[in-house]
Amino acid sequence: MSAFRISGFSGLVPRLAKHLLSSNQAQTATNCNLAGGDLRPRNAALLVFSPQIDGEIRSMFRIEKDGNEKWLAWSRDVDVARSPVAGNIPQQFYYTGDGEPRTSDFEMATTGSGIYPSTCYVLGVTPPVSEPLVMASGGSGVVTSRAYVYTFVTRWGEESQPSPVSIVTTGKIDATWMISNLDAAPPNSGAIIAVFKNSPAAGQAEISLDTVFGLRAHEEIRFESVSGMTDLNGLFTLISVDPITKKVVISLSTDQIYAGGGKWKRQAPHNTGGMNKRIYRTLATSSGSEYRYVATLSAVTKSYSDTVPDTVVALGEVLPSTNWEMSPANMRGIVMLANGIAAGFTGNEVLFSEPFKPYAWPTSYRQTYDQEIVAIAAMGTTLVGMTKGNPFTITGVEPATMGGGMEKLGVAWPCMSKRGVANFAFGVGYPAPQGMVMIGTSSDIVTKDLFTQKEWSELNPDTFIATSADNRYYCGYSAGDSSLMFVIDKAENASFSKINQNISCIWTDPITGKLYVATNKKIYEWEGDTGTKLLYEWKSKWFVTAPPVNYGAGKIDADFEMTEEERAAAQSSYNETIAANQTLISSYSMNDGLADTCLGEYEIGGDATQDIPLLSMDSLQFQLWSDGALKFIKQVRNSRAFRLPGGYKADNVEFVLSGNVKVNSVVLAETMDGLKQA
Known part of the structure; x- marks a missing residue:
């Protein structure tokens, strides 16, 4: 008598034909939590x-101080690193991808009620460019020779670097x-001259400024109050900066004629508030001549009279x-590496900072790669x-x-998506044309048992945006006109499953371990609403029997009764959604008018209100298919x-x-008595 039992539910293995799957593997696994072996x-x-942001959220970061939580969001691909400095009370952080490299802290980033981060500084300190002039007068001692340099020092x-x-x-x-x-602090704004x-070249504009001190190619500056050539009013990235002619070049195609006026302002200003200068001079020592500290001045001070004895300077x-x-x-x-060294890249060059000084990036530390x-x-x-070819690793303490x-790995595994890279406890994973690469103590294509290269390519790995949580790979991807998610879990039964979720960003908080996603310009905690369950769908393998049989009985072991905790969570979600929707209705903020500025953000007839969650979790539908035809369908209410x-x-x-209840097992048999034998 033919009968079988399914327990220990697992996910998809796309590389296998549907009849070659293991008995607990699936053809379809959508919105399923399979980590425990049951179907949930x-x-x-x-x-x-809900941050105020122009465009979709592509990067996000949570910052907290004294229990006060704030969210930073960008519409660009931004990387953020927390400060490795001991006692990081201001919660300073560093980020790249939003123009030039920048830095901020909790207070600066969360000033006001606009887009966060609201304020920042350029990362690093611009050095003085003017050579100090030195004149010695008076004195009766022995003759000596000295050279001087000076530096800028921020309030942090x-x-x-020193001056010439x-x-x-x-x-x-x-x-x-x-x-x-002595130079004053570098300016953060100035005037346009011409x-x-x-x-x-065609499509470019050359702009004469009152000063270009502290400006560099690839930095962003904003022009405003320009007459005539109003196309220039806005934010631009500098293509080049000429310190001799005091000219900068930007990309701008316009037929307008410049009529005069205009100002420029750095998008990421220099940290000049409370800035000082340090004076150093040469001093002969047993190991040779060294520059030793002499004095600290305000950054606005342009001269200094040095009368400090050598005996004092020797202690500096x-x-x-x-x-x-x-x-x-x-x-x-x-x-940020574990030894306090910050790293970044540009082109084919890897850059390293001084340990625990993410603002200092010596050229001598740079490493060039051949790809x-x-x-x-x-x-x-x-x-x-x-x-774009072979991956590599760099290991060291200093x-x-x-x-x-x-070390260059000996196989070409090109990275297809920067945003698809994820850190795991056992290595770093990323999408390559062959599958998901894992670089760790050993390196391999870890999805080769799940996908052929053809099936992997159908997921469009060049669109991946991913992170890891609980050592699972959570990934959003685009397929045609839709955007979905999937989860890869190599450690447990849930090998591969899909999720009906459109996301623009995904991020795991390294402090809490919580996973967050962004969609429709809003930030959500992944699976954070314990009172609302998604409807799942799980389709079994294609079971083949010989000779043909008629399965005449079935039994599903499932939890149809909600616990008190689940009932309370469901009621809480229901009440909170009703209250949130009522607030939108009362404030006329539903965005449901055809002429509203948000036109196109919602489906026809849609608005900003949230769907009301169900108060009960008791839905389970069973379908039986044979020879590609639906033979039976039933709403199952009990076990x-x-x-x-x-x-x-x-x-x-x-x-x-299909449903939202936990299923422990499914049994099919030819007869009711046969269910007991499975």
């Missing part, structure tokens, strides 16, 4: 924040040494920032590089010696056995479960 519905996502204690070295000057050791020609369209700090350059303005992908880099990720003290730790229709025999059968 996923919780709905919980709305946590971040120090720039002064001319070596001779004078009495106890003379008064007058240091002049504009030349279609110069130096040696100039630490000789090679502390700013990161390139087009650096991307900032990450263009797509993304990087940190794995302890190892940096994983994903490229940035100066990390070049010796570069009692039920009869299936007779009058036919077939050598194949498959069934579908």
Whole structure:
């Protein structure tokens, strides 16, 4: 007598034909939570924040201070790294991808009620450009020679590279040494002098400014109050900066004529509030001549009289920032390694900062690779590089010696999506044409048992946006005109399953481990709404029998009764949704008018109100299919056995479960008595 039992529900294995699947594997697994082996519905996502943002959310980051939580959101692909400095009380962080590399902290980023981060600084400290002038006068001691440099220091204690070295000057050791020609802090705004369209090339504009001190190619500045050529009023990325002619070049195609006026302003200003200068001078020591600290001045001070004795200067700090350059303005992908070293990339070059000084990026620490880099990720003290060809790793403790730790993997696994990269406890995963690559203690295509390359390509891996949570790969992707999600779990039974969820961004909070998604300009905690269950669909393998049989009985072991906790959660979700919708209705904020500015954001007849969640979770539909035809359908209300229709025999059968209750097992048999034998 033919009978079978399904328990230990699993997900899809797309590379296998439907009749070759294991008995517990699926042809369809949508909105299913299969981690425990039973079939459960996923919780709905919980709305946590609606940021003010232009465009869809492509990057997000949660920041918290003293229990006060705020969300940062961008419509660009932005990478964020928290400060590794001990006692990071201001909650400082660094980010790339939103123009030039930038930094901010909790108070700055959350000022006001607009788009967060609302305020930032450019990452790093622009060095002085003027050589100090030195003149010694008076004194009666022995003759000595000195050279001077000076640096800028922000209120955060971040120090720039030194200025150009002064001319070596001779004078009495106890003379008064007058240091002049010291730069003031770099400006964050200024005036436009002239504009030349279609110069130096068609589609470009060359703009003369009052100063270009502190401006670099690839940085963003905003022009405003321009007369005549009003197309210039707006935000632009600098193509080039000429410090001699004080001209910058931008991309701008316009027929308008510049009539005069106009101002410029940095989008990411220099951190000049409370900025100081440090003066250093040469001092002969047993190890040679060194630059030693002399004094600290306000950044606005342009001269200094040095009368500090050598005996005092000898106790001062040696100039630490000789090679502390700013990161390139087009650096991307900032990450933080476990040893406090920040890393980024541009083109085919990997960049490293000084340990625990993410504002200082010496050129000598850079490493060049022979292929263009797509993304990087940190794995302890190892940096994983994903490229348009072979991936690589760089391992080391000190940035100066990390070049010796570069290792090129011997296989071409191109990274198809920077946003598809995810960190796991055991390595770094990313989408390649062959499947999902995992770089760790060993490296391999970890999806080769799930997908052939053809089936993997049908997921459009170049559209992946992904993260990891609980060592599972959560990924959004585009298929045709729709956007879906899937989950890959290599550690448990739920190997691969799909989710009906359209997302524009996905992120795992490294502090809490919680997973968040963004859709329709809103941020949600993934499966955070425990009171609302998604409807799942799970379709079994294609069971083949010989000879043909008629399955005449079925039984589903499921939990149809809600617990008190589930009832309370469902009621809470119901009440909260009603209250939120009532607030929208009362404030006339439903966005349901055909002439509203949000036209196109909702389906026909739709609006900003939320769907009312169900108060009960007792839905379960069973379908029986044979020879590609639906033979039976039933709304199952309890775990009692039920009869299936007779009058036919077939050598194949498959069934579908749809609902929102937990299913432990399914049994099919030819007779009611046969159910007991399965």
